[in-house]
Amino acid sequence: MPPRVSVVIPCYNERATIAEIVRLALAQPLVTEVVAVDDCSGDGTREELARLEKAHARLRVVLHERNRGKGAALRTGFARAAGDVVIVQDADLEYSPSDYPALVRPIAEGRAEAVYGSRYLPPSPTEKRRRELAGFGGGAGHETDATWHAWGNKWITWFSNLATRQHLTDMETCYKVFRARLLRALPLRQDRFGWDPEVTALVARRGIAIREVPIAYRARSYAEGKKIRLKDLFRVVSVIVARGMLGL
Numbered sequence: 001m002p003p004r005v006s007v008v009i010p011c012y013n014e015r016a017t018i019a020e021i022v023r024l025a026l027a028q029p030l031v032t033e034v035v036a037v038d039d040c041s042g043d044g045t046r047e048e049l050a051r052l053e054k055a056h057a058r059l060r061v062v063l064h065e066r067n068r069g070k071g072a073a074l075r076t077g078f079a080r081a082a083g084d085v086v087i088v089q090d091a092d093l094e095y096s097p098s099d100y101p102a103l104v105r106p107i108a109e110g111r112a113e114a115v116y117g118s119r120y121l122p123p124s125p126t127e128k129r130r131r132e133l134a135g136f137g138g139g140a141g142h143e144t145d146a147t148w149h150a151w152g153n154k155w156i157t158w159f160s161n162l163a164t165r166q167h168l169t170d171m172e173t174c175y176k177v178f179r180a181r182l183l184r185a186l187p188l189r190q191d192r193f194g195w196d197p198e199v200t201a202l203v204a205r206r207g208i209a210i211r212e213v214p215i216a217y218r219a220r221s222y223a224e225g226k227k228i229r230l231k232d233l234f235r236v237v238s239v240i241v242a243r244g245m246l247g248l
Helices: 018-026 047-057 069-078 097-108 125-135 147-164 180-185 195-205 231-247
Strands: 005-011 031-038 059-063 085-088 114-118 176-179 210-214
Touching: 005 018, 005 069, 005 097, 018 031, 018 047, 018 059, 031 047, 031 069, 031 125, 047 059, 069 180, 069 195, 085 097, 085 180, 097 114, 097 125, 097 176, 097 210, 147 195, 147 231, 176 195, 195 231
Parallel strands: 005 031, 005 085, 031 059, 114 210
Antiparallel strands: 085 176, 114 176
């Protein structure tokens, strides 16, 4: 019997893209439900989610009454998710839900407890062609924003690997997939961008190897998307040290 899959979408000021990402996620046959958590948007995202919730029986909407950050929104979504497997999905259109089957497969087959989608692993020729036809490009590391951002991601991943003894190519990826019972056992507490290194360190501390699969990626510009900034980089590093190296 295939696992029930919950998709958790943290949202903050994503009115322009939220309807499309909800549609794409719900169009995947393996998805049982989508849980969208609005982190106190002020651009009409909340109103759009209310409309979508009426139109889609498998969409559940949760509202934060103040802005608390991506990590906090994800914890809220995880608490509401009813599936056996949970997929993290950003509200923008940088990542393609058509990658869900490949992301879930290692867990469904009992080969993994946690799977990350890597923007830097090369796809197979067939997968590359499928992405090109879908408009998502085909190359590994299809990240078209600033070069420093791509190198920053790789450096953070290297430092995280040093702390956790994982062998990841893309720790900062949006696409993180977990067996739900594993998520429920993790003492997550980071509210903002520290969520990614925190969950990675906590999974590693349980002796679980995170598997990676190649995914498609179409970067938004800095004007369009919420990219990690220098101040966020310092926060990420501090979380890697505290949760990964010191085990706090």
